[in-house]
Amino acid sequence: MKLLLKSLVTGLFLFFCANGLFGQSAAEISRKSREVIDLGSTQMDFTIYIRDNKGNERVRQLTMISAVFNDVGKTLVRFTAPSDVQGTTLLIYDNKDKEDDMWIYMPSLKKVRRIISSERGKSFMGSEFTNADMSKPNQADFNYSLLGTTIYDGKECWMVQSEGKDQTISKANGYSKSVSYIDKNSYLCYKVEYYDLSGNLHRILTSHDYKNVTKSTFFSYRTVMENVQNKRISEMVVNKVETQTKSGEEMFSPNALQ
Amino acid sequence: MKRIIFFTILICATLQVRAQWSGNTDFSIHGFGRGSVYGGSKAYDLTSVFAELSLQASLKKGPAILESDIRFTTGMFFNEKDARFRIRELYAGYKSQKFDIFLGNQIVIWGRMDGFNPTNNITPSDYFFLSSDPADQQQSNFMLKMQYRPLPGVDLELVAIPFYKMSSYRFDLFDMGELGKYLLFGDDMLPERILANGTYAVRANFDYPAFGGSVSWFQGYDPYHGFNVVSVNWASAQPVVRIASTPYRKTAIGADVAIPVGNLMIVRAEAAYNHTKNPDKKMFIPNPDISYVVGIETNVLGCTVIGQYIGKYTFDFFPLSVPVSPDANDPASLVQYAEKYIDYENRLFNRKVFNQQERTNHAVSLTITRSFAYDVLSAECTGYYNITSKEWFVRPKLSWRISDALMAVVGGNYMRGGEKTLYGYSSAVMNGAFAELKVIF
Numbered sequence: 001m002k003l004l005l006k007s008l009v010t011g012l013f014l015f016f017c018a019n020g021l022f023g024q025s026a027a028e029i030s031r032k033s034r035e036v037i038d039l040g041s042t043q044m045d046f047t048i049y050i051r052d053n054k055g056n057e058r059v060r061q062l063t064m065i066s067a068v069f070n071d072v073g074k075t076l077v078r079f080t081a082p083s084d085v086q087g088t089t090l091l092i093y094d095n096k097d098k099e100d101d102m103w104i105y106m107p108s109l110k111k112v113r114r115i116i117s118s119e120r121g122k123s124f125m126g127s128e129f130t131n132a133d134m135s136k137p138n139q140a141d142f143n144y145s146l147l148g149t150t151i152y153d154g155k156e157c158w159m160v161q162s163e164g165k166d167q168t169i170s171k172a173n174g175y176s177k178s179v180s181y182i183d184k185n186s187y188l189c190y191k192v193e194y195y196d197l198s199g200n201l202h203r204i205l206t207s208h209d210y211k212n213v214t215k216s217t218f219f220s221y222r223t224v225m226e227n228v229q230n231k232r233i234s235e236m237v238v239n240k241v242e243t244q245t246k247s248g249e250e251m252f253s254p255n256a257l258q
Numbered sequence: 259m260k261r262i263i264f265f266t267i268l269i270c271a272t273l274q275v276r277a278q279w280s281g282n283t284d285f286s287i288h289g290f291g292r293g294s295v296y297g298g299s300k301a302y303d304l305t306s307v308f309a310e311l312s313l314q315a316s317l318k319k320g321p322a323i324l325e326s327d328i329r330f331t332t333g334m335f336f337n338e339k340d341a342r343f344r345i346r347e348l349y350a351g352y353k354s355q356k357f358d359i360f361l362g363n364q365i366v367i368w369g370r371m372d373g374f375n376p377t378n379n380i381t382p383s384d385y386f387f388l389s390s391d392p393a394d395q396q397q398s399n400f401m402l403k404m405q406y407r408p409l410p411g412v413d414l415e416l417v418a419i420p421f422y423k424m425s426s427y428r429f430d431l432f433d434m435g436e437l438g439k440y441l442l443f444g445d446d447m448l449p450e451r452i453l454a455n456g457t458y459a460v461r462a463n464f465d466y467p468a469f470g471g472s473v474s475w476f477q478g479y480d481p482y483h484g485f486n487v488v489s490v491n492w493a494s495a496q497p498v499v500r501i502a503s504t505p506y507r508k509t510a511i512g513a514d515v516a517i518p519v520g521n522l523m524i525v526r527a528e529a530a531y532n533h534t535k536n537p538d539k540k541m542f543i544p545n546p547d548i549s550y551v552v553g554i555e556t557n558v559l560g561c562t563v564i565g566q567y568i569g570k571y572t573f574d575f576f577p578l579s580v581p582v583s584p585d586a587n588d589p590a591s592l593v594q595y596a597e598k599y600i601d602y603e604n605r606l607f608n609r610k611v612f613n614q615q616e617r618t619n620h621a622v623s624l625t626i627t628r629s630f631a632y633d634v635l636s637a638e639c640t641g642y643y644n645i646t647s648k649e650w651f652v653r654p655k656l657s658w659r660i661s662d663a664l665m666a667v668v669g670g671n672y673m674r675g676g677e678k679t680l681y682g683y684s685s686a687v688m689n690g691a692f693a694e695l696k697v698i699f
Contacts, residue, residue, distance in 0.1 A: 050632070058662050082662040083288040084698045093467055099521045101467040108393050110367040114470055114516045114524055116557060126633035232632075250355045253410040254465035 026144050026160050033187045036218050041067040041247055045080075045240040050127045053231035060085075060125050067247045071096065074252035089257045105257035112257050121174025127234035128203060128225040132173040141169045147179065152191055157181040170197060186210075188218055196229075203227050213243050284318040289327075292696040296388040300686040301433070306388040308333025312346075323360070324350045336386075336431055336687070347398050358405040363398040366417055368461060368474060369528050370514040372625060373640070374568045376530035376549035377474050377512030380417060380459055382425040382481035390655065390667040390694045399423050399457075411465050419457040422449050422479045424505055427611075429485075432683040437603060444488050444502035449479055455507075471515035479505040480532075484542030484608045490600060492593075499600050504542040509533045523556035541605045544612040546573040553623075561628040568621040575617040578605055610647075610680050620645040634659050649675035649682075667694040 048060040061081035067074055073094035079085040086107075093101040105112045124131050147159040163177040164170035170177075176199055181191040188210055196202040209221035221238040250256060289312040297304035310331040317324040327346040334340070349362025369375030373392075383395040401419045408414070430443040449455040457478025464471050486504035490497050512530035519525060529550040536543040553566030581598035584591035609615050621644040629636045636657040643650040655669035670691040675681030 056661075082698060084290070084665070086286075086288060095467075099518075101518070103465065108391070110365055110396075111369075112465065113370075114465075114518060116518065116521060116524055116555065122560075123632050248355065249410050250407065253407065254470065255405075255407055255411065255413040255463060256355065 026146055026158075029158060029160070029182060029187065033182060033189065036187050036216065041243070041245045043242045043245045043247070044238055046236055046238045048125060048127050048129075049235045049237070050125075051233045051235075058126065060127070065245070065247055065251065067245070067249075067252065069249050069252070074249075076252055076257075091252060091254055091257055093252075103254040103257060110258075112254050114254075121172060127236075128227045128232050129234055129236070130174050132175075133205070133225070141165055141173075149184070150181070152181045155183045155185070155190065157183055157190065175202065186218070188220075201228055213241070282319070285316070287313065287315045288699055289314040290696050290698045292694055294333075294389050294692065294694040296690055296692040298690040299688065301431070302337060302687070302690075304334065305687065305690055306333070306335050308335070321352050321354050322350075323353045336428070345398070349403075351403075356407050358403075360403045361401075363400050364403055365396050365398045366401070366403065367396070368472070368512075368514075370470070370472075370516045370526050371528045371551045371553060371566060372555075372564050373623065374551045374566060376528055376551060377461075377472070377476075377510070377514055379476045379478075379480060379482075379508075379510055379530075380419070380457070382423050384426040386426060386428040386431070386688075388671075388688065388690075388692070390657075390669060390692050397423060397425075413463050415461045415463065417457070417459045419478065420453055421451050422455060422457065422505060423481065424448070424479075424483045424503060425481045427503070428687075429683070431687050433686055434683055435678070437607075437678075440496055440498055442498060442500045444500045447486065447488070447502045447504040449505060455479065467518075469515060469517045472513065474510075474512045474530075476508075476510040476512070478507065480508050481505075482611075484544065484611060485604065486540065486542040487600060487604050490597075497596055497600065499604070501604060506534060506536075506540075506543040523554045525552075525554050527552045541601070541608050544572075544608070544614055545575060547571060547612075547614065548573075561626050564623075564625040566623045568623060570613055570619040572614045572617050572619075575614070578602055578609070613647075616646050618646070647675065647679055647681075649673070649679050651681065663698050665696045665698065667696070668692065 043063070043065045045061070045063050048062075050058040050060070059081065060079070063078045063080055065076045075090075075092045075094065077090040077092075079088045087105075088107065089105045091103045091105075095101065102115045103112050104115050121130055121132055123129070124134055141164060142162040143165055145161050145163075147161050150157055150159055158181070160180045160182060161177055162180070164173060164175075174197075175194040176197050177195045179193045179195075180189050182189050188207070190207055192205040193201060194203040194205070204226045206224050206226075207220040207222075208224070210218045211221055213219050219238070219241065221241075223236045225234045225236075227233070291309070291311045293309050294307070295304065296306040299305050308331050310329055310333075312327060312329050314327045315324070316326075326348040328348070329344045329346050330342070331344065332341040345363055347363055347365055349360045349364050351358065351360035351362075353360075366380045367375070367378055368380065369378045380401075381399065382397045384397055385395060387395050399419045400421060401417055403418075404416045406414045424446060432438070434441060457476070459474065459476040459478070461472050461474035483503050483505040485501045487499055488502045489500045491500070510530045510532045512528070514526070514528035516524055516526045527550070529548060531546070531548045532544070533546050534543050536545070547570055549568075549570045551566055551568050553564060555562065555564045557563070579602075581595055581602055584595045586592070606615075613619050621642065623640065623642040625638065625640040627636065627638040636659075637655070638657075639652065639654040641650070641652045651671065651673035653669065653671050655667065658666045660666060668691070672689050673681045673685050675683075675685065
C-alpha cells in the first residue's frame with residue numbers, strides 16, 4: 001500500500017506531459033499546455049489494467065474526487081476493486097511549495113493514518129505508472145530544452161526534454177530524463193519517453209481519446225504506459241468524469257475518510 | 259442515573275437524524291474464503307487449523323448505512339474440534355458529512371501508534387485466534403457510536419457499550435510448571451448486566467497538515483482483565499487453587515499525536531493515565547499507571563521502518579515479598595503460609611498480565627515492511643524486546659498476491675522469555691509457523 005502513497009493528482013493524466021515544458025522557449029508552451037488541462041473540481045471513475053509480458057492481467061478500479069480550496073489541491077481516492085482493497089481511501093493535499101500531506105484509511109485497520117509522501121519513483125498500484133507520473137512535478141527541479149520538432153501520429157509536435165537538476169532529484173523521480181511530444185496546434189501532449197537512471201529508454205507513455213471538458217480544456221480518457229525493458233503494459237481508462245462538481249471542503253477532511 | 263444518560267443519548271441522537279432518504283441503493287456483498295494452518299509449537303504439531311468464509315455485506319441508501327462481516331469457521335483449535343458462527347461486525351445507522359450514528363456490533367480502534375495503543379481500551383481481543391493477520395483477533399462490542407464533525411479536521415466521538423465483553427486469554431493451555439499443578443481456571447466473573455456497569459468513552463480528534471492528535475476519556479471495565487482466586491480446595495495434601503478471569507473498572511485519560519517532519523519521517527506519540535480504585539488491595543486490579551509510546555516512521559532503502567519505545571510507570575508500586583517458610587511442626591502456621599503463598603503467586607501472575615512487575619517498564623519494537631515485484635510480494639517483520647522482563651518476540655510474514663483473487667501468506671511467530679514469564683509460558687503453545695491461502699471475492 002505504501003507504493004500508492006505519492007500518487008494523486010491534480011489533473012491526473014496530463015501531468016505526465018508537463019515535466020518537459022519549462023525551458024526558455026518552452027515556457028509559453030508550458031503555460032498554454034497547463035491551461036488546456038485545468039479541470040477544476042472533478043469526480044472520475046477509472047480503471048487500471050496491468051498486463052505482464054505473459055499476458056496475465058490485473059485490474060484496479062478507483063474513484064477520485066478533487067477540488068481546490070485556498071490554492072491547495074485536495075484529492076480523495078477511494079479504491080473500489082479488487083475486493084481486498086475495497087474501501088481503502090487516500091486523501092492528498094497537493095501543496096505547491098512543500099511536500100504533499102497524505103492520509104490513508106484502511107478498513108482492516110479501522111483508523112485513519114498519516115503517511116509520508118515520499119517514494120515518487122515507485123510503482124503506482126503495481127502498475128507501470130509511477131507515483132511521480134501522477135503528481136505535479138516541481139518545475140524548479142528540472143532543466144528543459146527543446147530538441148526540435150517531429151511528426152507524431154500525424155501531428156506536428158515539439159520534442160521537449162527535461163532532466164533532473166541533480167542525481168537526487170532524478171533518483172527520487174525514478175528517471176534521468178524524459179522527452180515529451182506536444183502538438184503544436186493544440187498544446188496537447190501525446191507521448192512521453194522516460195529514460196532510466198543509466199540513460200536507457202525505460203518507459204513510453206501515450207495519451208489517447210482526448211475529449212473536450214469545456215470549450216478550451218481537454219482530457220485524455222485513455223493513457224497507456226509501456227515498459228520497453230520488461231514488456232509490461234499498464235493502461236488507464238477513464239470510465240466516467242464529472243467536472244465542476246460542488247464538493248464541500250468537509251469531504252476532504254481526514255476524519256471524513258472512514 | 260446511568261440508565262437515564264444512556265437512553266437520553268440514544269433518543270437525542272435519533273432525533274438528530276433528519277435524513278432525506280433519497281438516493282440510489284448501493285448494495286454490495288464481498289468477502290473471502292481461506293484455509294489456514296498454524297503449527298509447529300512444542301505443545302502442538304498443528305496448533306490451529308481452520309477453514310473460514312467471511313461474508314461482508316454493505317448497504318447504502320442515502321444516509322442509511324448497514325455494514326456486516328459474518329464469519330463461518332470450522333477447524334481444530336488446540337486439538338479441539340470446533341465450528342463457529344461469528345458476527346464480527348453488524349451495525350446499522352445514519353451517516354452524513356457532519357454527523358454519524360451507528361448501533362450494533364462494532365470494532366473501534368483508537369490510537370495512532372502501531373500495535374501498542376495505550377488509548378485503545380474499547381475493543382477486546384481473542385489473543386488465541388491464531389492466523390496470519392493480527393486484526394482477526396479483534397472482537398466487536400455491541401455499542402452505540404456517534405461521531406460529530408463540527409469543522410473540517412475536527413471530530414468528536416462518543417461510544418457507549420451496555421454490556422462488557424472481555425478479552426480472551428487461554429492460560430489454561432499453558433504448562434505453568436509447578437504452579438500449574440495446583441491451579442484450575444474457573445468460569446469468567448462477568449459484571450452484572452446493568453447499565454451502571456457499562457462502558458462510556460469520548461474522544462476529540464484533530465487532523466491538520468501540520469499535526470494530528472486526540473484526547474480521550476474512558477470509563478468502564480477494561481477488556482484486558484485480571485485474575486482472582488475464587489476458591490482454594492484444601493481437601494488434598496496440596497491445596498488446589500481455582501482462579502477466574504475477573505475484570506476491573508478503570509478511568510483512562512489519554513492523548514496521542516502524529517507530526518510529520520517533512521518527507522523524512524512521521525513522529526508519533528501516545529499516552530494514557532489509567533486510574534483504578536483498589537482500597538481492598540484486590541489482586542485482579544492493577545495499580546494506577548501511565549503507559550506511553552513514542553515512535554517514528556520513515557523510509558529507508560525502499561522499506562517502511564517503524565521504531566517504537568513502549569514504557570509504563572506504575573504508581574504506588576511496592577515489591578512483593580516471598581512468604582517465609584514457617585516451622586514445619588506448626589500446622590496452623592503452615593496453613594497461613596500456604597494462604598500467603600497462594601496470594602503471592604497469584605498477585606505476581608497478575609502483575610505479569612498487567613506488565614507491572616517493576617515500577618517502570620521499558621520495551622522497544624521495530625517493524626520493517628517492503629513490497630517487491632510491483633506489489634505482488636510483500637514482506638514484513640516485527641520484533642519486540644522488553645528490556646525490563648527480558649521477553650522478546652519476532653514475527654516475519656511474506657504475502658504473495660498470486661492474482662487479484664488469490665493470495666498466499668506464510669510466516670511465523672517466535673517468542674521467548676525466562677522461566678515463569680508470560681512469554682516463557684506462551685512460547686510452548688504460540689510459537690510456530692503459519693500458511694494461508696485466501697480467495698477474495
